[in-house]
């Protein structure tokens with residue numbers, strides 16, 4: 169069994185520390201909770217939108233926050249991130265041969281593939297809020313799937329690679345999702361896709377591949393499918409995801425960690 173904790177869309181910002189939702193406090197509460205109740209966790213992945221504005225001081229704030237925890241966080245990029253600023257603060261991060269922040273983690277049974285779907289530079293907003301896997305990144309993905317040999321694969325990415333039902337968010341999904349699915353279909357080894365970006369719990373399957381998305385640790389997408397405001401957010405309890413990889417399958421949980429005091433059950 170491999171247990172993976174997934175945080176997404178933590179949106180650190182030095183400018184948001186006085187807001188109703190303090191992104192640092194929310195994330196640290198979640199990370200503390202996740203580690204306390206899941207001491208058997210194998211990997212902790214944060215699937216992008218590490219910061220809100222992609223600025224160096226906010227990445228430094230993140231680095232300081234992560235240093236409070238005695239574990240490794242696998243950091244990924246989202247549309248609110250800036251690859252160059254991120255790497256200037258986290259220079260030890262593994263990148264691929266083209267400088268994209270994507271890599272694999274091999275377990276005994278599975279290959280975890282962490283993709284970089286950030287559409288930049290140039291960071292040309294609002295266009296850059298959409299996701300993109302350029303030919304180099306698709307080729308890299310193809311290579312990682314081909315070399316996985318007997319291992320089954322799980323893909324982690326920031327953007328959802330297909331429509332998810334929220335009109336606004338679907339305008340900034342991965343724009344070349346069909347090409348992405350063409351690549352993974354060639355190999356038939358991908359068992360699950362995990363993404364963030366939507367700020368809402370969602371699950372299903374697309375082109376036969378199961379997927380799940382998790383809530384943010386800051387604001388959540390209102391359950392109004394037709395709004396065209398992709399910045400719309402509501403202050404609901406935050407969550408993180410738990411993905412259990414077993415011998416015969418994968419189980420996905422979400423934990424709204426602010427709702428219940430679990431100590432009463434210990």
Ligand SMILES: [Fe+2]
Pocket residue numbers: 177179217246248365366367384
């Ligand atoms: Fe986000």
Ligand SMILES: [Fe+2]
Pocket residue numbers: 217246247248326364365366
């Ligand atoms: Fe995003």
